[in-house]
Amino acid sequence: MASVQDANEIRVVFSEPMVVLGRVPARLRPPFFHISPAVDGAFRWSGTTILIFTPAKPLPLATKYDVTVDAGAAAVSGRGLAAPFTFSFTTPTARLLQTDWYRPGGRYDAAPVFVLRFNQPVDPAAVAAHVTARFQRHPFNAPPLSPAGAQRAGAIDPAAADAFAAKVKAASDAAQSIAPVSLVLARTWDTKTYKPSPDLVVLQAATPVPPESWVALEVDGRVPSRAGSAVSLKPQDYTVQVERAFFADGFNCTAACDPDSHNGIRFRVAVKADAFAKALRAVDVTPGRAERTMTKSAPKTR
Structure with a gap:
């Protein structure tokens, strides 16, 4: 099940008629159908071969259910199942839907804030334990500086050439880094743009992130939901490309x-x-x- 809408009913399809058309009891409670954890709901037949169970209320998210049809289930013909039939399903688990980022005040040296939005309510502290980040290596083209330009800059400021070379090296180092980036829960953030909500988690880099950096975020697939204990086991990743170095x-x-x-x-x-x-x-x-x-x-x- 990929969405909440998928979790609205359970259907069991049999290979031959299980009821006689026109003789379906008004209050249906098939004794051979079991679901765990137990769920209140109503049964109905669609035709003579499809049994539909509709929960009385939406099933909790991030929850695994086991369904069993007993071997005692008998068709109109009198034939029964040779063995119990079982299957399982899981309601939608916590998944990352959207990632955004910004630097407070728009400053190049401010610690980036990463805004993560999930498909259902989650606990920020629990999510933070399942999100990692590291710098990602990527191409960097050094800015051009002609000999005439270097000579002119040196005439204006003798330290200009060394300062320019140091800045180029810093930008190149940022583009080549693969070091880990520490993340912490953001204590404050732009709540006007990103209003607090149960599905929102806001993290901030505790490691300096210089211009020209790319930061790869990974959610490990074990993010717990507030509703249940099931997890997706499918990692998700997103790469944040911060602003380029000023050249x-x-x-x-x-x-x-x-x-x-x-x-x-x-x-x-x-x-x-x-x-x-x-x-x-x-x-x-x-x-x-x-x-x-x-x-x-x-x-x-x-």
């Missing part, structure tokens, strides 16, 4: 550019135009004349 990939044009056209800068993450404009300095370095700083205009919102 510029270059200009749209680097030579023989149209002076009457704009020349955009390609970044790997979104930037705030106002904040970036304050840090931007443009210098006219045309060969054969003295360098001069260009006048900045107000940034345009796109």
